[in-house]
Amino acid sequence: MSAEVLEAREQSGRIVPPKEPVVEPGDWKGPALAESEEWKYRLTDADRSELASALAHVRAEKLPFGGIRSVRDFPLNNLAKKLAELRHDVHDGRGFVLVKGMPVDGYSREDIATMYWGMGLYLGYPIPQNGKGHMLGHVVDLGYKAQKAEYDADGKVRPFTHTEIRGYNTRERFFFHTDSGDIVALLCLHPAKSGGQSMIVSSVALHNEIQKRRPDLLEELYQPLWTSRQKEVPANARPYYQKPVFNLFQGRFMCTYLRMFYESCKVFPELPLVTAKQREAFDLMDQLANDPAFNLSMDLEKGDIQYLNNHVALHTRTEYEDFDEAERKRHLLRLWLVAPDGRALPHWYYDATGGGRRGGVYVPGMTEVVSLEP
Template sequence: MTSETNVLHRPCTGPAVWKGMDLADCDEWVLRLSPAQIDELEAALRAVRRLDVPLLKVSGGDFPLPTLAGELERIADVLENGRGFVLVKRIPVERYSQAGASTIFWGLGQHLGVPVSQNAAGHMLGHVRDTGRTLSDFATRGYQTRQMLPFHTDGSDVLGLLGLRAARSGGRISVVSSAAVYNALLARRPDLVERLYRTHFLDRREEHAPGERPYYALPLASWSAGRLSMRYNRRYLESAQRFPDVPRLERADVELFDLIDELAGAPEMRLDVDFEVGDLLLLNNHVVLHSRTEYEDFDEPELKRHMLRLWLTPHQGRALTPDFWGDLQSPDAGPGRGGITPRDVIAHRTAQARPDRAAIDGCDQHRSKGKP
């Protein structure tokens, strides 16, 4: 049970509170790159290629953006202090190989924050595509499937998605203001609001190391330094019920989840994003929930839907309560907060107490050594 003093009992205010119907007919949340800005990206790509270093070694200084860097600073401010999302339209990914598009995406990300691991394998640059798996497999996560993904947040401060190929049909992405959902929840069922701040249990989807607990214990909402932050993934909250030591969901919990889903999906609340090949969607998981409809893919492997993904810790991120990331992660605002700790990092930490040469030598074997 969370102290009443940490619960926000009044409606949220400010630019993070918005409704989709008010943004659908405007493009103030869209950045359309000019030819000069695209030329700047391509010049930065050439600069990285001259360095001839592995992609994951490329820093923001290695990807120079003389004028676009200022635009990225504005975007970072919108993500943290504004409506919480920006859509960058039409990076011409068709001009580049996958390695080239990945380099541009990584370079842009370096200007916005510090990439963190997206899975237990330690992948810093993720691939969102259908692998044929389904969420009925507890070792599978949503980005590996073509299934519908209800409104949720990812396990990082900031999410970035770059479209490389589109599906045959479906796969629509929508976003919604979590503060607007919170306000609607407060108006409809104020008796449920405090429950957001209680400890909930989130399935780690088999991405834990041997001996670790297979779920996180965390709140769904926190109120810190005048900001509301939310974390929500109903599928993982429900699949954590498979563990016998996780407390059973109460009727009020299910009512809370039902109402969050109803409010987030309401046509007047959500914003359906016109996300095309070459588009870059950036959003702050603390203030924006996102969803995806099921999609139908092409049969040909080279045509299948494919997006690149980054999880980022902003250079100047918000203060969070100590339990926000769960009791197994650090809440510190330094590099690397959020994300999923790679299994080899855990093994390395263990080896420091009891050195084992094989464990230490193997720590970085899975990391990308490909060059852009």
């Protein structure tokens, strides 16, 4: 890994970005990768045999699902070596990989989830994804709509500006964003009837393009922004906190972007409203992220696992049409993973969890839950 050591600096109470572009392996553009296979790994028959053996080990040890806490509980051999390479690609390389051919057909939901969870432990360890303590997420339409949606000046819906609905439980398109934790992993159990493409974009590339076009707006994205916790409030914490979109810390770049979380802070009268300049910066961020010159779109097929580094990439999903039969509906399993040996994080990230944790959602009285159903 080779990244140019750059630092932002504070001047007159504001954080001033570096004048030079960020140099990171995670700086890429979609069209250059669209025809490439370098970011894909296809599991071999030998790999699948190792997964079956590790699953048999779990059963022999009578470990409950969710009770697999280390790679020792899910022993792999040659596949472990390959996962170490993929882990490097995700943490210190381009920032994402697509693993194809995870065995799905012929296995129970519990067996599939166990193998998925076990593989994830070779990249990080799972953390809770919401205030209900869900450690295994289900990306599936539960019939929700973007109620209370607001509209942009051109009449387009700005989705999910409210706190009750989560985009992953609808079939609507949602905005480019990052999740909490180092890595978000998605396993496709069933694809949609049509649509539902996964879209990712390099936040390093967005940073450098904004720097080139509008350095004044880049500076806005380096300032700490008030961010709503969306009613998932840690003990002894306020329902909001501050975090910049872009950070440079100990020579490493990182980005966190949750536009709806910034704009929904307007419900707190004690906080300042999002300024016109900040909104202009968000608009440019969104415009670039949605530009095919920057993003990469992919169809997640049955058995595909996408591992994505939240610090250097944003992700979203397009609107989709589902099958009528319940057993054929689009369904992805999600893990949020953290790696204590990952890039050093500034205090903003620990402030977000309210307890010095590297990522995840923690609220009073929460119990970690691993459920095979949404």
